[in-house]
Amino acid sequence: MKGKGCHPMEKTGLSRRRFLGLALAGGAAASVGAGFLERIGEPGTEEVRYSPYALVIDTTKCTGCRACIEACNLRNSLAEGQSYTDVLDRGDEHAPWFLPVQCQHCADPPCAAVCPTGATYKHESGVVLINEKLCVGCKYCMVACPYQARIFDEKRGVADKCWLCLEWVLKGDLPACVEACIPGARIFGRADDPDSEVGKLIASGRAKPLHPEFNTHPAVLSYIITEG
Amino acid sequence: MQTIWGWLPAIYLFLGGLGAGAFLAAATLEFTRKRYEIDICPITLVGAILPGPLVALGTVLLIFDLGAGLREPWRIFYMFTHFSSVMTWGIWILSVFIPLSLVYGFLEVMDSYPMVWERMGKRLTLLQRIPVRRIKRIVAAVGSVFAVGTALYTGILLSAVGPAIPFWSTSVLPFLPIPMMPLLFLVSAISTGIGLTVDLSGTLALPDMQERFRRLPLIHLALIGIEAVLLGLLLLTAFVEGGAAARAAQDIAMGPRSLVFWILIVLPGFAFPLAVHACALGLGRHPRLVHLGAGMGIVVAGLILRYVVLVSGIPVTL
Numbered sequence: 289m290k291g292k293g294c295h296p297m298e299k300t301g302l303s304r305r306r307f308l309g310l311a312l313a314g315g316a317a318a319s320v321g322a323g324f325l326e327r328i329g330e331p332g333t334e335e336v337r338y339s340p341y342a343l344v345i346d347t348t349k350c351t352g353c354r355a356c357i358e359a360c361n362l363r364n365s366l367a368e369g370q371s372y373t374d375v376l377d378r379g380d381e382h383a384p385w386f387l388p389v390q391c392q393h394c395a396d397p398p399c400a401a402v403c404p405t406g407a408t409y410k411h412e413s414g415v416v417l418i419n420e421k422l423c424v425g426c427k428y429c430m431v432a433c434p435y436q437a438r439i440f441d442e443k444r445g446v447a448d449k450c451w452l453c454l455e456w457v458l459k460g461d462l463p464a465c466v467e468a469c470i471p472g473a474r475i476f477g478r479a480d481d482p483d484s485e486v487g488k489l490i491a492s493g494r495a496k497p498l499h500p501e502f503n504t505h506p507a508v509l510s511y512i513i514t515e516g
Numbered sequence: 517m518q519t520i521w522g523w524l525p526a527i528y529l530f531l532g533g534l535g536a537g538a539f540l541a542a543a544t545l546e547f548t549r550k551r552y553e554i555d556i557c558p559i560t561l562v563g564a565i566l567p568g569p570l571v572a573l574g575t576v577l578l579i580f581d582l583g584a585g586l587r588e589p590w591r592i593f594y595m596f597t598h599f600s601s602v603m604t605w606g607i608w609i610l611s612v613f614i615p616l617s618l619v620y621g622f623l624e625v626m627d628s629y630p631m632v633w634e635r636m637g638k639r640l641t642l643l644q645r646i647p648v649r650r651i652k653r654i655v656a657a658v659g660s661v662f663a664v665g666t667a668l669y670t671g672i673l674l675s676a677v678g679p680a681i682p683f684w685s686t687s688v689l690p691f692l693p694i695p696m697m698p699l700l701f702l703v704s705a706i707s708t709g710i711g712l713t714v715d716l717s718g719t720l721a722l723p724d725m726q727e728r729f730r731r732l733p734l735i736h737l738a739l740i741g742i743e744a745v746l747l748g749l750l751l752l753t754a755f756v757e758g759g760a761a762a763r764a765a766q767d768i769a770m771g772p773r774s775l776v777f778w779i780l781i782v783l784p785g786f787a788f789p790l791a792v793h794a795c796a797l798g799l800g801r802h803p804r805l806v807h808l809g810a811g812m813g814i815v816v817a818g819l820i821l822r823y824v825v826l827v828s829g830i831p832v833t834l
Binding site: 504 | 518520521581582583584585586587591592594595597598600601602603604607676677678679680681829831832834
């Protein structure tokens with residue numbers, strides 16, 4: 289067995305210097321290539337699709353009561369303490385304010401891009417949904433969502449998030465969080481209707497996407513953050 | 517702190533890098549013909565036999581970290597389909613790398629222990645016709661490409677996360693849009709791979725290893741130096757970037773958990789091996805025990821580095 293397959297090049301082989309040079313060149317090429325290739329998974333490189341629905345969050349009206357969190361938990365029968373929406377404390381003790389955050393239903397969702405099975409997808413309604421049967425529970429989507437909008441359902445072993453109460457919305461009802469909001473900080477409607485309240489807020493520029501620099505093009509949610 | 521991906525993914529990233537690096541170490545000895553200076557080379561043996569099982573073990577551990585995918589394992593086949601995901605690339609790369617490594621291991625054993633095959637009676641005639649060395653070289657070459665792919669993809673997995681976790685997408689330099697993680701993980705993979713094959717296995721199995729590999733201290737110093745520069749740049753560039761990336765870098769080097777960084781990464785993975793190999797350059801030799809210690813340090817530091825990087829992936833502030 290030894291000596292078989294011997295051929296003139298075998299005794300000399302690759303010189304160490306050449307090998308090192310090839311290795312370095314290969315490594316450099318691979319690293320630059322990696323930089324370009326990784327953009328495939330990065331938001332902002334796919335076709336952007338928008339949604340007919342709009343949910344405007346008026347932070348000037350939010351009192352931080354967290355009724356939306358409770359309502360979401362109830363409607364979706366979530367585990368105790370879990371909710372698809374969250375209300376973050378902002379400002380300081382002199383001027384506190386609240387930032388309700390949930391899935392923005394991005395037009396270019398990074399969660400959908402990183403999902404290895406395609407379980408997360410953009411529905412025709414513009415809502416980003418999760419096909420529970422495809423989810424393996426790898427949590428890549430949870431890590432990749434810049435709005436930290438996803439939770440993990442320990443019982444089913446899958447990722448989960450706001451689905452805009454689509455079943456209710458399609459019947460003409462409201463998402464649970466909107467229904468529950470007492471101060472009226474959540475306004476829901478059709479973005480394509482210029483006469484609707486949301487339509488006017490968005491058109492006037494008062495309601496804006498949250499952190500547009502993430503480049504995910506939040507398609508459903510927009511925010512009023514300052515007065516006037 | 518990043519709390520979604522913890523120890524299991526860290527171990528997987530580490531084993532992926534270690535296996536890839538060990539494979540590359542063995543392949544290097546094969547291509548430079550250094551493998552054939554002795555009949556049985558423990559470095560190439562370990563570097564050929566271990567990567568397959570190591571990376572496979574990492575993958576199995578990862579499957580245990582899945583939710584629904586663990587209870588309904590057929591869902592794992594869906595992971596091969598969504599090419600926009602770096603995780604899908606990874607599963608394809610590993611699907612080639614793991615079998616190739618297992619074949620490489622088998623061939624290296626065949627080449628090193630021909631007497632084992634001579635005892636296989638009837639089956640031998642078929643085995644004798646295989647040009648072991650030629651196939652080994654092809655497998656080593658193709659496998660090396662996938663080894664680099666394995667090491668790189670573990671870094672790209674993190675850097676592709678983008679704006680959600682700024683620290684993971686820190687660039688090499690503030691003005692250079694090349695992500696640091698793939699580079700750092702590749703160099704770390706090579707470092708830990710050499711640590712396992714040369715420093716640990718080589719020192720244990722070859723009494724004259726330091727004489728045979730006279731250039732080893734230099735290679736080590738170069739690698740450790742490069743990795744130190746990359747790690748330093750990662751932290752510096754993250755600092756400069758500000759926001760969550762800067763907080764992550766600060767946490768690592770100066771926060772309450774910074775002791776882990778300095779005592780379990782910098783000391784065993786950089787300072788100690790650097791001192792050992794610098795002395796070796798000057799004095800010509802050092803006690804085998806010290807060399808073993810340096811090797812172990814590099815390997816352990818590689819694991820802790822992966823864990824620290826994961827856990828320090830602070831999400832962007834909303």
